[in-house]
Amino acid sequence: MSLDTTRAPGPAAPPAARPAPPGPGDGRSATGSVLNVFTHGFLLTWAALVVIPLAWCVMSAFKTNDELLSSPWSLPGALRWSNFADAWTNAEIGRYFVNTVVVVTLGTALTLAMGATVSYVVARYAFRGNRLVYFLFVIGMTFPTFLAIVPLFFIAQSLRLADSLPGLAVVYAAYNLPFAVFFLTAYFRTLPTSLSEAAFIDGCGHWGTYLRIMLPLARPGLVSVGIFVVLGQWNQYLLPLILQSSPENYVLAQGLANLAVSQGYAGNWSALFAGLTISIVPVLVVYLSFQRQIQGGMVTGALK
Amino acid sequence: MRAGSLRFVVTALAVPILLYGVLVISPYAQSFYISLTDWNGLSPERTFVGLDNYVRLVQDDVFWISVWHNVIAVLVIPAVTLALGLFFATMIHVGRYRARGGGRGVRGAAVYRIVYFFPHLLSIAVVGVLFSTVYDPTDSGLLNGALGLVGIEPVNWLGDRGTAYPAMLAVIIWLSVGFYVILFTSAMSSIPVDIFEAARLDGASRWQTFWRMTLPLIWDTVQVAGIYLGIHALDMFAIVNVMSAAGGSGGPDNATQVLGNYLYLTAFQNSEFGYATAIGVALLLLTLAFAAAALRLTRRERVEF
Secondary structure (H helix, E strand, O other), X not given: OHHHHHHOOOOOOOHHHXXXXXXXXXXXXXXXXXXXXXXXXXXXXXXXXXXXXXXXXXXXXXXXXXXXXXXXXXXXXXXXXXXHHHHHHHOOHHHHHHHXXXXXXXXXXXXXXXXXXXXXXXXXXXXXXXXXXXXXXXXXXXXXXXXXXXXHHHHHHHXXXXXXXHHHHHHHHHHHHHHHHHHHHHHHHHOOOHHHHHHHHOOOOHHHHHHHHHHHHOHHHHHHHHHHHHHHHHHXXXXXXXXXXXXHHOOXXXXXXXXXXXXXXXXXXXXXXXXXXXXXXHHHHHHHHOHHHHHHHHHHHHHO | OOOOHHHHHHHHHHHHHHHHXXXXXXXXXXXXXXXXXXXXXXXXXXXXXXXXXXXXXXXXXXXXXXXXXXXXXXXXXXXXXXXXXXXHHHHHHHHHHHOOOOOOOOOXXXXXXXXXXXXXXXXXXXXXXXXHHHOOOOOOOHHHHHHXXXXXXXXXXXXXXXXXXXXXXXXXXXXXXXXXXXXXXXXXXXXXXXXXXXXXXXXXXXXXXXXXXXXXXXXXXXXXXXXXXXXXXXXXXXXXXXXXXXXXXXXXXXXXXXXXXXXXXXXXXXXXXHHHHHHHHHHHHHHHHHHHHHHHHOOOOOOOO
16 A cells, blocks of 8 residues: 555656656656646636536526616616516426426336336247347337327327327327336346245236246336436427427426527516526435436446 | 246346337337338328339438538547547656656545536536537637637637637537546556556657557547447437527537437427438437547557557
């Protein structure tokens, strides 16, 4: 350990203490501290580019229309919480918000329930057509959704899934199944078989073994997939745009885009900024509370 | 097989397969046929017109403009995002092997990670609305307001043919970079520190260390990231639909038109469902072509460590 510390002095260590070979290594601590300034300079610049638009939006949400039009930099004259009330009720952002939460909750639950069941069966049961079922689901990941939207629009209407919140959740679930099946099948394959064997010997049925033994074991996999699914469905814009025709069934992204167009004409900018803030801040709060899980889940998902 | 296995398999798969078949597989399958008809959605009959829609597509200027814009997005977004992602990840990672081998990166690395990652979680449509206000053509917008401080006249970012599409690409890059910074820092921190130590003792410069060691060692991750970014860059729909002039026209004058938005307008504004589906098939071909090209181009020896 002591060898290590002499071999790799930190940036603060005096250059004399470093038995570095001569040549390109020389004078590194001088360039090192210059580089350090650059490093932080670059890193801070990007951090500012990320934070400033978001902070500006939150600040603008407290301003009056006149303040908004006069200068983008001035602070609001007062904390006008009424802008939020205006956006929530008059601009219907509240309704869109609740709609989105309902659709994403139901859609994610359906995706995970169906995805886990299909994956478990495909991973653990040898039956004729096993590969075909798996292939059928996974191939769905390679097609762009745009190719499906015209027929989907008519199918959803004839099945009365269009312009309804549960209907939209069902469509979301169907389109998220390929991803869920792909990841959860791999996950179920890694679980030990001995546990389900033991459950069978103890008289557990097929459903009992799946629901009481295997599904709880798959929890970490379900959480990872769940994070992706929630985000994807929260993000969804194309499907609600073609399926939700009446404004009372709009989801947040769609309602906000609509508000941006109409407020552009009406000139009620403070409601738009308040609406934007209402759609950004809850995500921020959830993110800051589960930061580790969200980043960890998404990064390991992408690295594997 | 255990008793009742088959019955379990059938009951477990029935609902998901039915739903998936009706809502996903059947639309995909139908769309190939619809693209060969002149269906307008109003009348139940679809007249088979053979390849007429595709002939029209090849002669359609707006279609080629859209293809061009999609191709630009697929080239620019992954290139810039990966470059910035690798750059910032290296910046965050540098401190790790300088700080006695055990550090977690530069000071404040945890904060950078939290801040950088956040835009990735926001809905693209919401980000689009936010940046429409940032790009506001008057000096009450954030960007023009900032330029005004140094005496530059307001630019009509989204209303000018020259700036509208680059402005939208910038938004996608803005929200993508952070995720890849985190991804690449994770990949870099799984490389054993001894390798960097050895390189340092051998007198390798930072530049050499990056090109000869770090990049080859995380190449798999970079490759997957590039393909993923490219496939998402083929979309562009939400951002164009939200940010382009007159409520998603792909304007000004098709200067930001992309295949997804053109398909949407053709189907749901002009009710030309047959033609719209042909655009969808073109988008599928573009996706497959991109995936094939990316896999060929990025093939490279895998380095084990």
